[in-house]
Amino acid sequence: MAKKSEPQKASPKSLDVSELMRDNDQPNFLNQMQEDFKKMMIDKQVLQKCIETFLDEIIDQLTLGIIFDLHRxxxxxxxxLEVKENEEEADAEQSEELPLSPVKSSPQKCVCPNCAQQVAALRFARHLAKCMGLSNNSRSSRNASRRAATNKEKGASSSSSYSANSDDDNDEDWNPRMNRKKDKSFSPKKKGTPKRSSEPDLAEAINTDTGETDEAKNLRHTRSNSSSPDSLSGSGNITPKKRDKFKKMGKGKERSSASTSLKFD
Amino acid sequence: MSGKPENANGRVSMHLDVNNGLERVTELIETRLIESGWKDRVKLACREAITENNQNVPSVDHLIEVITPKARALVPDAVKRELLHEIEMIFSNIEKGGYTTTLDG
Structure with a gap:
């Protein structure tokens, strides 16, 4: 009777092997299991079917676990709450990614309002500082001062045609690349040479100015009555040879002053 | 036969349990299924089934009816074949090594 009732008790999930083995009514349990195992292994098709059903059963158990978990x-x-947290994380990631993407993708160009050149956006600040002469770099400030000086001179000489002026600027000084090349090619000793070359022009300008105001110079000359080279104003009464001498003297003085100015720089 | 479970599933699980291999095989199956992305797909199917009715969450029985066949179908064939082969190999190893004759605990 006990043997007949045993399979009913031994449902597949509630079957406890250790209990069955310890049961006094089942002394030959392991031998029976071994026989059953041998039978199962002989027929490969039966074995495969058994394994397949076993696998399906475990899959169902896992599915049940997932269903219970999600339902709860x-x-x-x-x-x-979990969904909201995920959404917040996704938003945060997007906000972190967004500002980086346009910088990587599109190299934008800006037009300089001063020289009307197209400059890459990343270099625009540096270019603008150089172009406006605001940067700390001494070269750029010198360039800017030169540009300003040339602008003033040209504006004074030919103020009638603005378009012609702008063309000249582009040809000579307004191309920043040309200036860079020039600066690189010159040695630091040679940097002073353009200033020296520009000094005689200044001296000539002074002389021309003095020539224009002859009366005032005559007055000064009469007051001082000195033969010092400072009295360039006395050119009105002096012969052309003496003028040349005075010019040379004036150049020498100005050169010395230029050298002192260089030292101060 | 006495002590022998009625269905095939119980039969296999009993033999594995006697030879101390049931837990290992269960873990193996679960790991492979998670690695293949089966669990995520089943979760997604569950969420879809639950959110179909916006007002009421469906009952567990309804979910089991809907999801269980889907979950079986969602198992990748390669993973299923591999798992069947591995369990078969475990059984052949038990046969070669000899069926357990003593109780470990």
């Missing part, structure tokens, strides 16, 4: 989460509204 939805019922207790714990799932909504």
């Amino acid at each position: 989460k939805f019922k207790t509204k714990a799932y909504c």
Whole structure:
């Protein structure tokens, strides 16, 4: 009777092997299991079917676990919190990624309002500082001062045609690349040479100015009555040879002053 | 036969349990299924089934009816074949090594 009732008790999930083995009514349990195992292994098709059903059963168990878990989460509204957290994380990631993407993708160009050149956006600040002469770099400030000086001179000489002026600027000084090349090619000793070359022009300009105001110079000359080279104003009464001498003297003085100015720089 | 479970599933699980291999095989199956992305797909199917009715969350029985066949179908064939082969190999190893005759605990 006990043997007949045993299979009913031994349902597949509630079957406890250790209990069966310890049961006094089942002394030959392991031998029976071994026989059953041998039978199962002889027929490969039966074995495969058994394994397949076993696998399906475990898959069903796992599925049940997932279903219970999700159902409980939805019922207790714990799932909504999880979704919100995920959404917040996704938003944060997007906000971190967004500002980086346009910089990588599109190299934008800006037009300089001063020289109307197209400059890459990343270099625009540096270019503008150089172009406006605002940067700390001494070269750029010198360039800017030169540009300003040339602008003033040209503006004074030919103020009638603005378009012609702008063309000249582009040809000579307004191309920053040309200036860079020039600066690189010159040695630091040679840097002073353009200033020296520009000094005689200044001296000539002074002389021309003095020539224009002869009366005032005559007055000064009469007051001082000195033969010092400072009295360039006395050119009105002096012969052309003496003028040349005075010019040379004036150049020498100005050169010395230029050298002192260089030292101060 | 006495002590022998009625269905094939119980039969296999009993033999594995006697030879201390049931837990290992269960873990193996679960790991492979998670690695293949089966668990995520089943979760997604579950969420879709639950959110179909916006007002009421469906009952567990309804979910089991809907999801269980889907979950079986969602198992990748390669993974299923591999798992079947591995369990078969475990059984052949038990046969070669000899069926357990003593109880470990």
